[in-house]
Each structure stands twice: as C-alpha cells, then as structure tokens.
Amino acid sequence: MLRVVLIDDERLALIQLESTLRALGSTIVTATYTNPLLAMSEAAGWEADIIFLDIDMPGLNGMEAAKQLEECCPGSAVVFVSAHNTFALEAFEVSAQDYLLKPVSRDRLSRTLQRIRSRKVNQEQTDKPDSLLIRCFNAIQFERGGVPIRDFRWRTSKAQELFAFLLYHQDRIVVKDKLIELLWPEVSFKRASTHLYTAIYQIRQSLKRADIGLVISNASVGEGYMLESGDTQIDAVLWEEGVVSLDPVDDHNVAEHEELLKLYTGDFLGDYEYLWAESERQRLRNLSLQHATELADYYIVKDNITKAVSTYQRIIELHPYYEPGYLALMEFYNRLGELSFVQEQYEKLRSLLWRDLKLAPSAKVERWYANWKRLYT
CATH class of the missing domain: 3.40.50.2300 (Response regulator)
Structure with a gap:
C-alpha cells in the first residue's frame, strides 16, 4: 500500500x-x-x-x-x-x-x-544488492543486483521449458495433468509423472546451486505446482506495466518512453520454439510495435527526423517484416538526400520477404519505389 x-x-x-x-x-x-x-x-x-x-x-x-x-x-x-x-x-x-x-x-x-x-x-x-531479475525477452536469464548470473545451467531442455511455463503462470497453481500433457503427451501417465517429478527436482537443484531463492511449491494437495515469485522482478512484466501506465508521448515523458523502447530487446521467450508461448509472444510484440510507432509519430510531429529515423531503425530490427517501417525509412532518407540508403532499405525488404516468405513487397511500397526511381535514375 x-x-x-x-x-x-x-x-x-x-x-x-x-x-x-x-x-x-x-x-x-x-x-x-x-x-x-x-x-x-x-x-x-x-x-x-x-x-x-x-x-x-x-x-x-x-x-x-x-x-x-x-x-x-x-x-x-x-x-x-x-x-x-x-x-x-x-x-x-x-x-x-x-x-x-x-x-x-x-x-x-x-x-x-x-x-x-x-x-x-x-x-x-535497484537499491537491494541481492535483488533478483528474470529476463524473458529472447532467452531466460537471471540477474542479481544488476549482474548476470552466468554459471546457471539447466539439466535438460524439458526442465528449462517446465520452468518457463511455471514462470509464465507465476503465483498460480498449474495442475500436473496440464504439465504432463504439455511436455510428455506421448508417454504413459505413470512414466510421465516420473519425468515431471524428476524435472521439478532438477529445477530446484539448479536454482539452489545458483543461490536463486525462488520456490516451486507443491500445491493443491500435491496435484499441482506453483512458482512463488516473491519480490523477484520479471522484465516482461515491468516493461508492460510501464507501457500501460504511461500517458501518450509528450514533452514531459518522452525520455521514459525511450527507456521502455530500450527495455524491449526481443520476443517473449523468442529463442525457444515453445508453441504454448506464441499467443503471449504475439500480444507483447503487437504492444511493442504500437508503442514504438507512437514514439516515432511523436518525433515526426516534432520534425525531429534524426530521432524518427533511429526509432524506425529500432522498429524494423525488432519487427523485420513490418513494411511500413521500411517505407518510413525510405521516405526519411529521401528527405535527407541519402539516396543510397533509400535503395538499401528497399533491397533489404525485398530480399528478406522473398527469402523467408516467398513474397514481394506490397503494392504501396512498390508504387512509392517506382515513382522514386523515375525521379532519381
């Protein structure tokens, strides 16, 4: 309170x-x-x-x-x-x-x-020298007092995914049946139960060896598990709370918005192919894109082209298939007279879309680029 x-x-x-x-x-x-x-x-x-x-x-x-x-x-x-x-x-x-x-x-x-x-x-x-932060953007990493805990090791990939799932449901009971269905769907229930018990034991031992004071408790009369977060901070939670609580970008809070843009370093658990995390990954990705484009729009209104360019560069770094970002950069570089950079952004977008998605740039991008080429070639 x-x-x-x-x-x-x-x-x-x-x-x-x-x-x-x-x-x-x-x-x-x-x-x-x-x-x-x-x-x-x-x-x-x-x-x-x-x-x-x-x-x-x-x-x-x-x-x-x-x-x-x-x-x-x-x-x-x-x-x-x-x-x-x-x-x-x-x-x-x-x-x-x-x-x-x-x-x-x-x-x-x-x-x-x-x-x-x-x-x-x-x-x-920040004031606590032993404060624990868990980073979930890209990969799971632990920090104590701002210093990464580098000697932490997962015993198995299943133990890592189990921890990630419990972390996503922090301070909530997850029943054993759900965990078994998620991680060992093709194994008999008896054998899967043994795997689950072993993985929980491995997580607890890994946390103990790294002196990470997180508790995974048996809950609901032994029918489930709960990761008790305590005063541990999670970067994705802190970032979202900041974005949601801040007012729209203005002269007074633009610095805070810039800090939030820096905090979003990649997709939620983006280094892992966890299908169960995809909806949360997409939700946070959309929120990140909305926040970043609002910041870029603020700089455009202020006619701060340098900041607008750097913000859009960050946008396409985090969202490489976001065509409006490339188009915005092409328009900015054209205004600045950096014609080679216009060409570079178009080629980068075209190559990426074809290589990964077998798609061509949108009609809007193609029209803009064709008109630009007629003027400058």
Whole structure:
C-alpha cells in the first residue's frame, strides 16, 4: 500500500480526492491539510510515498512547497493537482512526478498510482544488492543486483521449458495433468509423472546451486505446482506495466518512453520454439510495435527526423517484416538526400520477404519505389 498525504486549501477538493483514492483501494491516506504552512511544519515526519499538492494556495505557493518537500521528503513523489494547466511546465522543472487537472478522474489517478508504484518497486530492487531479475525477452536469464548470473545451467531442455511455463503462470497453481500433457503427451501417465517429478527436482537443484531463492511449491494437495515469485522482478512484466501506465508521448515523458523502447530487446521467450508461448509472444510484440510507432509519430510531429529515423531503425530490427517501417525509412532518407540508403532499405525488404516468405513487397511500397526511381535514375 502506498502512503499518501494530501494538501489543498479547498476542503471539498480534498474530500473528493481522498474518496477516489479510497475507491481505488491501493493507498493509505495518512494525513490531509488545508493549511500549507502547517503541512510544511509537519512534513519531516510523514514518511509518505506520494504527496498530492495543490498549486494555487494562500500563504504558500505549491511550487515553493514542492521545493521545500524535495529537501525534507526526498523519498516522496510529488504530484501536483490544479484546476489549470498553465503551471505544467514549471511543475516538471521542480521534479514533479505528475500533473493532474481537477476534477481528477479515477482512471487518470489509477495510472498515476500504477506508474509511481512501478518506479518505487524498481528503485527498491535497484537499491537491494541481492535483488533478483528474470529476463524473458529472447532467452531466460537471471540477474542479481544488476549482474548476470552466468554459471546457471539447466539439466535438460524439458526442465528449462517446465520452468518457463511455471514462470509464465507465476503465483498460480498449474495442475500436473496440464504439465504432463504439455511436455510428455506421448508417454504413459505413470512414466510421465516420473519425468515431471524428476524435472521439478532438477529445477530446484539448479536454482539452489545458483543461490536463486525462488520456490516451486507443491500445491493443491500435491496435484499441482506453483512458482512463488516473491519480490523477484520479471522484465516482461515491468516493461508492460510501464507501457500501460504511461500517458501518450509528450514533452514531459518522452525520455521514459525511450527507456521502455530500450527495455524491449526481443520476443517473449523468442529463442525457444515453445508453441504454448506464441499467443503471449504475439500480444507483447503487437504492444511493442504500437508503442514504438507512437514514439516515432511523436518525433515526426516534432520534425525531429534524426530521432524518427533511429526509432524506425529500432522498429524494423525488432519487427523485420513490418513494411511500413521500411517505407518510413525510405521516405526519411529521401528527405535527407541519402539516396543510397533509400535503395538499401528497399533491397533489404525485398530480399528478406522473398527469402523467408516467398513474397514481394506490397503494392504501396512498390508504387512509392517506382515513382522514386523515375525521379532519381
């Protein structure tokens, strides 16, 4: 639960915000103030995760209050709440975590809480020298305190897939019958049960040897298993929470969107041919493509061609069959006068589609390229 303090000289606004927070059920409102001067005098004892602060208050301006809070409450996230958006730029200059307009909607407030909660968890993990992170983009890898655990070994490929499946269903019971059907469908039930027991034992031993404190418990009176994640972080989960909680790209959060683009390094369990993971793989891939193209569109609107080009280069690196990405790069390179790069992108797309899919580029790409060739050859 997040500990929250509310400061607003309008009592009705305080009541409404507190009511909305209580309805969301993920916070504890530890103090409310209508007098900002009194609030500042007591701030050092709050230990708050979030401070919701009105800007236009008598006696002490919210901006000045925020500067004081940076000193006396360095671990607290400040969120400004105002009836006007005229102070937004100034608010972010004093390290505000968010800027909400009154009346604050429940959905908007929920996104703010989720974002701050994710940052808090990430920071806590960073601060712990023994914190465990499991990477699932491309291959399964373990990190402790930001350092890869390189001596980890799986005994068998079945043990690795079993762990991956339990990880995908983290903190949920997976019945034995489902695991047997997935991993040993052509083996007798008795023999498959032995294989399952052996694989679970191998996983537990591998985790123990690497000093990885994950627990795989027998659940449902021995009829299933559950991977207890505890405070372990998973990169795919952290990435998706970040994408979902962030507002659309703007001048204030573009850096966070760029960091999320870097975090998505490849498909979910992409190095393994697990058919059961394909739907999740495709779902995250689509979310990644949507997020990256929104970031590229932002740079196009800002006429930042260099950033737009680098973003689209990243897009086709992660999504090599995404034709609109190649077409966008061809158009950008043409605007920059880099004609050889236009040719290179077209040839790259054409060769890839034919080699892997026995397809030609779409009619839209072919028309654009044909028109371009008539102008420049």
